[in-house]
Amino acid sequence: MKSSTQYNQNALESKNSYILIIGAKSDIAKAVARKYAEEGFNLYLAARNASALDEFASDIKIRLGCKVACLELDILDYTSHQIFYDNLKEKPLGVISAVGYLGDQEKAENDFAETSKQIATNFTGIVSFFNIIAADFEERKSGFICGISSVAGDRGRKSNFIYGAAKAALSTYLSGLRNRLYESGVHVITVKPGFVATKMTEGLDLPKKLTGTPQQVANDIYKAQKNKKNVVYTIWIWRWIMLAIRYIPEWQFKKMSI
Amino acid sequence: MSNTKSWGNYPKVAASRVTISETERLKALLNEVDDVISYGNGRSYGDSALNDNVVCIKPKNYFLNFDEEKGLLHIQAGALLSDILEFSVPRGWFLKVSPGTKLITVGGAIASDIHGKNHHVEGCFSESVAMLSLLLPSGEIVSCSNTENVDLFRATCGGMGLTGVIVDAKIYLKKIRSRYIDQKTIKTKNLKETFEAFEKYKDQPYSVAWIDCLAKKGRMGRSLLMVGDFSDDGQLDFVPKKKLNIPFYFPSFVLNTLSVKLFNAFYYGKVKAGVSEQRVDFDTFFYPLDSINNWNRIYGKNGFTQYQFILPKKNSFEGLEEILKTIANSGKGSFLSVLKLYGKENENYLSFPIEGYSLALDFKIEKGLFPLLDQLDEIVINKGGRIYLAKDARVSKATFEKGYPRIEVFRKLRRKYNMHEKFNSIQSKRLGI
Structure with a gap:
């Protein structure tokens, strides 16, 4: 009996907790923010x-009645990350990264600044930020960390392998962190995520049945x-699609255009 | 390019659609395209929101502020009235003016200057609008109200999107103490009784009549008048409702004179004679058809049109008699025929309501329909009435102009701001607006 009261108490506390979403301007981040607000959480939106x-x-705030704070965060300004986190009065229950930059593969092949930006945005910046979160959560022995990676990281394809490589690195990082x-x-x-209908993919001709909202x-x-x-x-x-793609032998895969 | 449709599924247009969610992108868009019209939730019936280029404003649907003291809601134009009600009803607020569907955008409500069952008390939607922001062809966003940029306000409310893109608005809500309506249904035997009932229940805030448009002779104009007001019981909790769906277009022969006659006889017959009382949920009272998804499919793939006109009060009885006779003789039945007594006209240039009776009739598109409607147009104009643009897909320029004497003021304003070069719909081109 006592334990169930205890549990309810915890549930109540967690509902008023903050969720920190970084890269909060993306369509996925906004949908995630709305979902957590609907579930009764407060929000830090950083971008x-x-x-x-x-x-x-x-x-x-108006429709769902929760607290929302919009915070300035530059994921590429690594030295600012610790200060950003220290400035949060109430530490979040969980952190979700929706930071992502698709970029231009062809440009990246000829311009290292573009390559570097793709890697830094999709990987290095998030690692810098998550290291700080991880240290705090580890000490508190609570919380969750969620990184939005991509199916593009499951296998390198010529159409977007710089982006894909950065996402693969992020997936590996998250696995180690877990x-x-x-x-x-x-x-x-x-x-x-596979295909998602967002601003980032606007104008691309995506197959309807494989595209999520x-x-x-x-x-x-x-x-x-x-x-x-x-x-x-x-x-x-x-x-299942990625399982199949990962099983294609490399000698075959290298000849393909998918 | 994608097939863009209005609620009547007539006409169908291959339009290039641009979806916007940020104001900056909207401004940039204006430099890229000419001849564009805003498109909300696609619930206007005819061609007023259709063109080769349409701007979908639905993603711009944020609530910007709610002043709970005044009941003043600041909201972006793409929000649906249903979004507002979901938020406001549990807090004890309701729209001051609502049409028969809550599935329209705030921008659409303003552009059509919609009205509801309480027009005789509260007027049109614009009368609850404290302020609106309008994106002009120049890229400038101006705020318009009854005291600021008054000419733009009067042109934009009821202006069918032809003055620019409505970006956001502040609207007043009204306090309610219940989500339920105490309703009275008055069964009348003919048109005379129907008119008498409207007059008798004039002090009721909400009133509307379903009329059997196929009844002839002594029964012509027999109706079910529904009047009511919000209850006082303090029950405001949200009650989720089941929805029906029409999964496919009905074959077009399903609705014919016989089936409509049967429906009308049944619908009229099941109500007790005289006056009966009911207590119904606001959804049932205001939005009966919203509980059936895609109800427009019952009219078949060819689509349908809603013919809605209004006549000045002094000519209403005569005019309606003549029109009902013409319809009954044509045998083309409309099984949703709605009659209502309206209050005073407002000062907007193209708003539909004038003081008098309005009748709305749904007809499926078929051979012989348009000649019948042309015939009705003539009666409407002779009696000093007009046609509702938000429903229309076929009226002639001459009929339109006779019904809306302030059109020249509107045209002049369009030219002054270069609106005629940027914002057009198929309807505005047809009518030379």
């Missing part, structure tokens, strides 16, 4: 030029976090 999030934040934090009770989730991705993330899933593909069919 570059965070004032662009003001209207979105007021919408969530391993490290397991004993502290901190859960790490790797999210691998930001809302679907957000629901999948929330469910995965609640059920302590480790790696989640969204929409679900991508787990």
Whole structure:
């Protein structure tokens, strides 16, 4: 009896906790923010030029009645990350990264600045930030960390392998982090979206049946976090598509255009 | 290019659609395309939101502020009225003016200056608008109200999107104490009784009549008048509802004179004679058809049109008699025929309501329909009435101009701001607006 009261108490506390979302201007991040607000959490929304999030934040505040703070964060300004985190009065229950930069593969091949930007945005910056979070959560022995990676990281393809390589590195990092934090009770989730209809993919001709909406991705993330899933593909069919793609022998794969 | 449709599924247009969610991108867009019209939730019936280029404003749907003291909501134009109600009803607020569907955008409500069952008390939607922001062809965003940029306000409310893109608005809500309506249904035997009932229940805030448009002779104009007001019981909790769906287009022969006659007889017959009382949820009272997804599919693939006109009060009885006779004789039945007594006209240049009776009729598109409607147009104009643009897909320029004497003021304003070179719909081109 006592333990169930205890549990309810914890559940109540967690509902008023903050979730920190970085890269919060993306469509997926916005859908995730709305989902967590609907579930009763408060939000820190961090991004570059965070004032662009003001209207979105007021919408969530008014309709869902939670607290929302928009915070300035440059993922490429590594030295600012610790200060950013120290400045959060109330530390978050969980951190979700939706930071991502698709970039231009062809440009990246000829211009190292572009390559470097893809790697730094999709990998280095997030690592810098998550290292700080991990240290704090490990000490507190609670919390969750969620990184949105990509199916593009599951195998390198000529159409976007710089982006893909950075995402592969992120997936590997998250896997290691999960391993490290397991004993502290901190859960790490790797999210691998396939095609998602967002601003980032606007104008691309995506197959309808394989393309998810930001809302679907957000629901999948929330469910995965609640059920302590480790790696989640969204929409679900991508787990099987990528399994098949990973099984194509390299001598065959190198000749293909997919 | 994708097939862009209005609620009537007529006409169908291959339009290039641009979806916008950020104001900056919207401004940039104006430099890229000419001849464009805003498109909300596609619930206007005809061609008023259709063109080769349409801007979908639905993603711009954020709530910007809610002043709970005044009941003043600041909201972006792409938000649906249903979004507002989901938020406001549990807090004890309702739209001051709502049409028969909540599945329209705020921008659409303003552009059509929609009205509802309480027009005789609260007027049009624009009368609840404290302020709106309008993106002009120049790329400038101006705020318009009854006291600021008054000419733009009067042109934009009811202006069918032809003055620019409505970006956001502040609207007043009204306090309610219940999500339920205490409703009275008055069964009348003919048109005279129907008119008398409207007059008798004039002080009821909400009133509308379903009329059997196929009844002839002594029964012509027989109706079910529904009147009511919000209950006082303090029940505001959200009650989720099941929805039906029409999964495919019905073959077009399903609706014919016989089936409509049967429906009408059944619908009229199941109600007790005289006056009966019911207590219904606001969704049932205001939005009966919203509970059936895709109900427009019952009219078949060829689509349908809603013919809605209004006549000045002094000519209403005569005019309606003549029109109902013409329809009954044509045998073309409309099984959703709605009659309502309206209050005073407002000062907007193209708003539809005038003081008098309005009748709305749904007809499936078929051979012989348009000649019948042309015939009805003539009666409407002779009696000093007009046609509702938000429903229309076929009226002639001459009929339109006779019904809307302030059109020249509107045209002049369009030229002054270069709106005629940027914002057009198929309807505006047809009518030379």
